[in-house]
Amino acid sequence: MEEGIIFSEKQRFRQWWLWLILFVLNGVFLNGAFKQIFEGKQFGDQPMSNTALLISVFVLLLITFLFVILRLETRINNNGVYVRFYPFHLSFRYFPWESINLAKVRKYSPIMEFGGWGIRFGLITKGRALNVSGNQGLQLEFNNYQKLLIGTHKPEELKQALHILGKDQE
Missing domain, CATH: 1.10.10 (Arc Repressor Mutant, subunit A)
Incomplete structure (x- = not known):
């Protein structure tokens, strides 16, 4: 990784x-x-x-x-997205690019969409979220139509990384 x-x-x-x-x-x-x-x-x-x-x-x-x-760690490389919310996730969760239909950085409302920060479960259409603060995140939509939003404090760097990988969909 x-x-x-x-x-x-x-x-x-x-x-x-x-x-x-x-x-x-x-x-x-x-x-x-x-x-x-x-x-x-x-x-x-x-x-x-x-x-x-x-x-x-x-x-x-x-x-x-x-x-x-508590810490939220995100890593992205050519293979996919790795994320963990330590100490609840002791090892990284791996999401290969092949399983991801959409990856985009977006602004969101933590309270309205997910009920706050942490390991959150939103409304049926919103999916899950892993966040610690702020209102910017990496929205992943998977082949099975499930969604995961990963909070970020570096939205511009994240957009650049997606662009480098050819995964930006704006």
Whole structure:
């Protein structure tokens, strides 16, 4: 797969508001757990048990760690398109050019078409999406009429790669 890569991109969740929410929630819960467990002061008007509080802190830290390691990787070469949404896809998903009817870069509405970002399933006609932010993506339509949209922060480079491969259909 590494041979002849024409386009490569790694994306992460970088929305400032997402990190602010996670930072505030972690701060509140860690502070509350410290006060309740080590100082003996109740956290809130109706405090959780120490066990439930520790489990909440652990789950929140786990979610934060997941967002830290999440990444969408896309590679394109003469053979086809390779994509993975780590850590959900440990290896790349390979889509050979022979199985792709249409490959084009397009603007889309993440909320309206797919309900947000991540590994998304849109309406029946929209297909699936893999995205982390933004509103630009590589739309793939397969021979079996299924669709996959892969988000990108490099739409112009992606268009150029498709042009080099002779796959641009604009």
